[in-house]
Amino acid sequence: MNELDAGHPIEHPHHPVGRRTIQLADHSRSDRALGVDVWYPAVSSSVARTTYELLPGVAYRAAHAQHEPPARAGQFPLVLFSHGRTGMRISYAFLCEALAARGAVVASADHPGDALVDWLVGSHDDDRTNEVNRVADAHFVLHALLHGDEVVPVEIINAIDHERIALAGHSYGAYTAFATAAGSRGVAPHERVRAVVGLQAYTRTMSDGLLGRITQPTLMVVSEHDRVTPPEIDAERAWALLRGRPTWRLDLQGAGHQASSDIALYAELAEHVPLLPDMVREFLVVTAAGSAPTASRTWRELLAIQLRTMWAFLQIALDLDAESGMHEASRVEELPGIALRRH
Numbered sequence: 001m002n003e004l005d006a007g008h009p010i011e012h013p014h015h016p017v018g019r020r021t022i023q024l025a026d027h028s029r030s031d032r033a034l035g036v037d038v039w040y041p042a043v044s045s046s047v048a049r050t051t052y053e054l055l056p057g058v059a060y061r062a063a064h065a066q067h068e069p070p071a072r073a074g075q076f077p078l079v080l081f082s083h084g085r086t087g088m089r090i091s092y093a094f095l096c097e098a099l100a101a102r103g104a105v106v107a108s109a110d111h112p113g114d115a116l117v118d119w120l121v122g123s124h125d126d127d128r129t130n131e132v133n134r135v136a137d138a139h140f141v142l143h144a145l146l147h148g149d150e151v152v153p154v155e156i157i158n159a160i161d162h163e164r165i166a167l168a169g170h171s172y173g174a175y176t177a178f179a180t181a182a183g184s185r186g187v188a189p190h191e192r193v194r195a196v197v198g199l200q201a202y203t204r205t206m207s208d209g210l211l212g213r214i215t216q217p218t219l220m221v222v223s224e225h226d227r228v229t230p231p232e233i234d235a236e237r238a239w240a241l242l243r244g245r246p247t248w249r250l251d252l253q254g255a256g257h258q259a260s261s262d263i264a265l266y267a268e269l270a271e272h273v274p275l276l277p278d279m280v281r282e283f284l285v286v287t288a289a290g291s292a293p294t295a296s297r298t299w300r301e302l303l304a305i306q307l308r309t310m311w312a313f314l315q316i317a318l319d320l321d322a323e324s325g326m327h328e329a330s331r332v333e334e335l336p337g338i339a340l341r342r343h
Helices: 093-102 116-121 127-147 154-158 172-182 208-212 236-241 263-270 278-289 299-317 322-333
Strands: 002-005 017-026 032-041 049-055 058-067 076-082 105-109 160-170 193-199 218-223 247-252 338-342
Touching (some): 017 093, 017 127, 032 127, 058 093, 127 160, 154 160, 160 299, 172 193, 172 208, 263 278, 322 338
Parallel strands (some): 017 058, 160 193, 218 247
Antiparallel strands (some): 017 032, 032 105
């Protein structure tokens, strides 16, 4: 196996982080299998860094997360993260690790039928099926983490603050977060959700009614040079219709669609995998090209800005430390090439 290294984290970690992988089965949907990764605040441990497997025979060591150390005592907000189309549950590991290091439990599940492997082999589902499945996946994973499941470690369940739940997602994953918060296709909104984060959100198929039903505090992160979810198509209408207070919009000058994902790392690692299939290599290069480093910032630095903004927003929206969140938001507003609007 080619084992590579992610390099340094996007910021100096505030706390140790653990990672566990669990396999859930939704018996109400023909035993639909969901692989779920959970990152969590951990006690200091000497165990090795965890390893992410991108493809059979291709893996890399995490930037910070360790392999299954004990969880820290206490209860922490839960962030349920949804990957974009052709993504994977580990495609946003830098952000997920960093949020856990800030003090959150972060869970990310694969969405079968809309994950990378499904698109590579041509077994992906149609949009309507994916949208129904994605919202059902979110409800099921939240239920397993909040109410227990035989495969979820008790220490993870005990670490979650049931009163501080946020949904987050990238691109089509933002559809998952928004639709789960608002309710969609006959499924009621999840009663525990207190905040929503949409990164380079895909919103064009969401009705005005759905967007208007999102009354939770919401953060949108918008990339100026996004060619997949262009701001004029997928951000402007949503920004006008979202009713949560506060609702924030972070605009990233020069950034592309994959600014919040680890795709730029994958493109770098691909250079060190000689037997990587040409189809996969081309996919990574083309996708990463749309998220090249902006004028004076590397992709890691751009990720760090999104992390800072997400955490400031969650501090306020989840009533963790509103004063600190407001102070950090003011600092972000002063950064060049960044626009942070709040209402």
